[in-house]
Amino acid sequence: MSDWFTINNIEQVDTPALAVYPDRIKENIRILKTFVPDVTRLRPHMKTNKSPEVAKMLISEGITQFKCATIAEAEMLADAGAKDILLAYQPVGPKAERLAELTAKFPNTIFACLVDTIATARHISNVFEKHASTIKVYIDLNVGMNRTGITPAAALALYKELLSLPGIVAYGLHAYDGHLRDVDFAVRTQKCNEAFAAVENLRQQIIQQTGNSPAVVAGGTPTFPIHSKRKDVACSPGTYIYWDTGYKGILQEQPFLFAALVVTRVISIPAENTICIDLGHKAIASENPLTNRVTFLNAPDLQPIGHSEEHMILKTPAGSNYQVGDVLYGVPYHVCPTVALHDRAAVVINHEVQQYWTTRARNRMITV
Template identity: 50%
Template sequence: MNWFTIKNIDTIDSPALVIYKERVHDNIRLLKEMVHGNVSRLRPHVKTNKITEVCSMMMDAGITKFKCATIAEAEMLAMIEAPDVLLSYQPVGPKAIRLAALVEKYPATKFAAVVDNIHVAEMLSQLFAEKKSSLNVYIDLNTGMNRTGISPEHATQLFEAMHLLPGLKVVGLHGYDGQIRDTDVELRKQHTERGFSKVLILAAAIEAVSKQPATIIAGGSPTFPIYADRNDVECSPGTFVFWDWGYKHGMPDEPFDYAALVITRIISVVDEHTITTDLGHKSVAAENPFPRVHFLNAPEAEPVSQSEEHLVARVPDASKYKIGDVLYGVPVHICPTVALYERAVVIENNIAVTEWKVIARDRKINT
């Protein structure tokens, strides 16, 4: 029997997201081994899994710090009393008010947010000072991705201004270098260290002013192995917990295994070389070009078109397939795929045993 085969597959409607619990455990164990067991250096990003039970598995493994991208993800973590939660998304408009409400509602969790400009810092300062509260903040740095963040060369002035604001405490620096995806490990290391050198210079300048050590949070799944060898960085990979085709083949040096798949059924045999499954845009992340999914038990099936509820694939010989056959697919990108499902089916010892709600796919849980 293949590792992914589900004995009671007839009990699972398709399309479905399935999570192999033993493999999630293994990926968490591998993550800890890569930082030599020093879990204080881990701050996993939960945007991949969005599931309370998966985050609880990480907490059971001794991980106490987390990163998230949405208020719902932050609340999900607070609901299980995660001790330390960073919202790595600058809170603007109602998000800031919702974050302040979380701080008040969940005192067992220490929240923080990222900031990359003085206007947001001043808004947060006023909001938290009026509540006679305080928020830890990290300066968000642009280390080459050109998505958010301030250039490290210009961040000292921002720190000096934020350092004086009531209601805020600047505790460190945050940098995400998601643009670095070299398959060659040595090239990936060179590109990572080139950008990170500017962060270290900035950290030294900030520490000279504040007289306090600055916590540095850096990287994601592609650059995690490089930061894992440093003792001065909190690492924040996220995809590791489920892994996907894109990282498995783009980062072959990383040891993680697939722990989440999508299952689909053949619903039509169109002609001698064409089959159709029920894996549409609504069931697997569609932002990548074809193929967006690879089938473990039908590697010869080549996806060629897709609509909301259908995926059409070309095969050498369609007579080898029949309507109702189950295909087990590895998404090229697992993170947005997870967000397409309300629930995930949990597999243990090749048997579907329960379901976990993908609770943080919602934009709002309670707050």
């Protein structure tokens, strides 16, 4: 009996290739809904898959709200039928104009974006006022990751300033805590709750001082099960859809399945106990240490010892008998940027590649 990942018509698949498995994607969506059964509180992040086909699978499951990181991802989502899209990015410079053009192109879709400074908020307001339109904005809160955002303690004043800008609607709060990756779920939960306390305090201040009750979007894959327990908080996992070895090793309470692999071939045997495959930097995310960038499901003993643009060098166990042309099926350590390296994905159904999905939102621009 074949392993779940093997491709029977592999001779038709050029490598390196990204392969996706729809049955396992469907199962991951099912698992997601066991954590957050109220789909109105799900706002999945699409930065992992960048795929209109995956977007349509989620929509068919009743999920209508989405999050994304780029305007191309937002356009892909709108074109796939998404009705509510949060651009989880502050649109600086020309991005504000592109976002305004996108909202005009899809008038039946609700769009929103992030802000963390009044200067950018004014710029966005001016752009949308010029277009005779408005855009919902969420304040991007820095809850400890120190990547973007404003501290919750400083955000009340910003929220009040937003209320006076004609081209925007002060709508919500966004709190991404991607730095919380403790293996111990109890420790992760404690840290998450401590960080979120400032967000809840800010929300109460806004309610008391303005009468508005801001929407809240919080967390990513590591913390969404924690935020799912909160009332009126939308959860935004992303990596769950394809899964990878990085999160599998950390998030042991989450039983998601590997649903996207890199498929590669042995292209040379340059020395004893050494093989070269066609899985270079251009085919798999390479920001992590060489030894854990990929795990081969059908050859777990292979050890990466070298990596360049088009090649990966592997040490083989003594006595192994690899041949040029042998196929390896690898799980990325970090699947999100790996997907972005592939313009299409081979769709594997019943061990056969039956079609290809375009990774449409890997482009910086689609039409807008």
